[in-house]
Amino acid sequence: MSDTILVVNAGSSSIKFQLFSIGDQLQRRLKGQIEGIGVHPHLVAKGADGASLIDKTWPAGEVGDVPAALGKLVEFLRAEIGTLPIAVGHRVVHGGPDYSAPILLDAAVVERLEAFAPLAPLHQPNNLGPIRTLLQRQPQLRQVACFDTAFHRGHPEVADRYALPDKFYQDGVRRYGFHGLSYEYIASQLPKVAPDIAQGRVVVAHLGSGASMCAIQAGKSVESTMGFTALDGLPMGTRPGQLDAGIVLYLLTERGMSAKEIERLFYYDCGLKGLSGISNDVRDLLTSSDPRAKFALDYFVYRISLFTGMLAAAMCGVDGFVFTAGVGENAPTLREAVAKRLAWLELELDPAANAKGEGRISTPGSRVACYVIPTDEELMIARHTLSVLRVQAAARLKEKLA
Template sequence: MDTILVVNAGSSSVKFQVFSIEGEGRLRRQIKGQVDGIGSRPRLRASGTSGDPMADRAYPIEAVADVPAAMGLAGNWLREELRIHPIAVGHRVVHGGPDYERPVLIDHGVVARLERFISLAPLHQPHNLAPIRSVLANFPSLPQVACFDTAFHRTHAAVADHYAIPHQLHAEGVRRYGFHGLSYEYIAKTLSQIAPDLAKQRVIVAHLGSGASMCAIKNGRSVESTMGFTALDGLPMGTRPGQIDPGVVLYLMTEKGMSASDMQNFLYRDCGLKGLSGVSNDMRELEASKDPKAKLAIDHFVYRIGLNTGMLAAALQGLDAFVFTAGIGENSATIRARVVAQLGWLGMTLDQTENARHARLISRSDGSIPVYVVPTDEELMIAQHTLSLLMNRPSSHPQQARAS
């Protein structure tokens, strides 16, 4: 059985999924697992197609000290115990910069180019690249495919892509990229199946999780995103502030003596819901808290979603549907209800019963804007891109991405 391994690596965990390749290029998920607690309390957990547990093992700290070690642990388990030898590995890579507008077969040159964007996605990029280097070193002939969170947004018009700064900086790559593109691409494809009449219309998708953003989609293509040069912009997130006046950064550096490194840690790790509430970066804990600052953090989150919806609707010149996805969007009926109530002026009306049971369509029929809940599946998107690239590559040489 031919399989594809999908890897999504973070700072303290490596998530992986195995897909079998079936007739006519169809994919079926076989295994879903992760190695978490890297460098602290390492643990390998995995389940099968129906959710049945396949592994749950703890390891000493020294056995899994970093991401390459976690990758090796998961790979050994798949090969030695399950006899799974994937024909390719697909990776989520957060930042593709200006060079990549579609998935690409990986070689050392691609890795070198992607290293340039580590400073633009410090929470993600170095960890995305670590397992890629590990596979290149240990299995150099195994095809690897990088799938980028920025690629889906490369369809933006120049007017949306530029900052009001000297053009030379834009030419060097200082531009608005947008992120969560694999999620938005999956939602766009899924909408064409569950609501075909909306496939070519104007849709706003709210990817609400620890990382949060929104995307305006028309004709299945990204028109505008709340995120920009980095994954700091737009909505408030678990630990990231979202939109912030650059003058605040200058103030903290000049008046508070914060260095560039201090600022990076502050903006990526100490702000957002965590900073505003002083309680937690987890929406579930905030919803359960009686602390007034937790309430303020939730109010702020909902308020900013409302503001950004107006901006994206303006970019689309109207709105035909709204979609919730990702951890908070898929699981918090309370947040969905509050957002829809704030957007009543657009013609959204909530069906409380359908929302409470997390139905796919949660709006009432008397509203003018249908509201959907669509679970995202970035891993399946990566597996599909990986298989497509393998099937369509013209030769054994890595396909080069088209520069833009």
């Protein structure tokens, strides 16, 4: 039986996971999630062929928190593969100024990463919870953190600075960008699925409940719509996107809101949810007859088109546009609306190809080639984890031979 790597993406009430076998190349062996932790705990997992491996629920008290859920996951993995994986790769949203590449985790690294929790309060604490639990319960199990900020760390300083005194930049107040694991995967796929634009200037739109866009030139990130935190840029399911900083001052001084109340507003009650008053889910908005739903989607499309212009300017032009992530991959109506607003780039959509949502969805004569490319952040995490393990093994061998 081959060695395996477990990939974990933890939220406040769920743990998504995938298991990869290590061979000549990584092979996805199973995927699943434990959801409803503390309320209606439910574990489901399917094999690589889509067949169900487990579908089990527990009383809320039996799986009341993430550590308890991890225990159930460990039990399942031991029953399914007979042993634990050789390593666990984790998605960690914010690496701050310290971490620009995947890293082997220990208590000291986790403590440093906890300092960035205020910059990603929806994600960072939940990402780190399972890591801490496994360090305590399975200290021999190697864990690797893979950062959503890392792919963007090669930006020129002019792209990452805010117009603030230098001391703030030196303290880490800078534009980091997020969804880097998704963009890195797309960049790795471009030579295979879109060789005509792989070495060119590409705008990638990662559109999901969290949404951002990235300028990728010759396979490298050069600009992103997100900045210091995951609030910036595009409007999202519940986050507002780009804001005038004066709004924060107004809410503090004129509306008497506390910092915690403003944080709650910006992370949970804005974006598509705030604009529509209906839902943060694009699927709900697309099927709604309420004019507020249409306005929210029109606003989303409008902002996508505006940021496309910004990213094109960062690259002095654009050769390709890629849709990815849940909304980008599965909402042809929204893709069509975006393409219409990008007609000034001479982007011409092929309606039949767009309806299918596979591969190239622009016409042969379109000056800007447009693609739908499914993302795979979990595979990217598995690749990084394996790479860290191999570097560690090489270092140990070198030490023995010295």
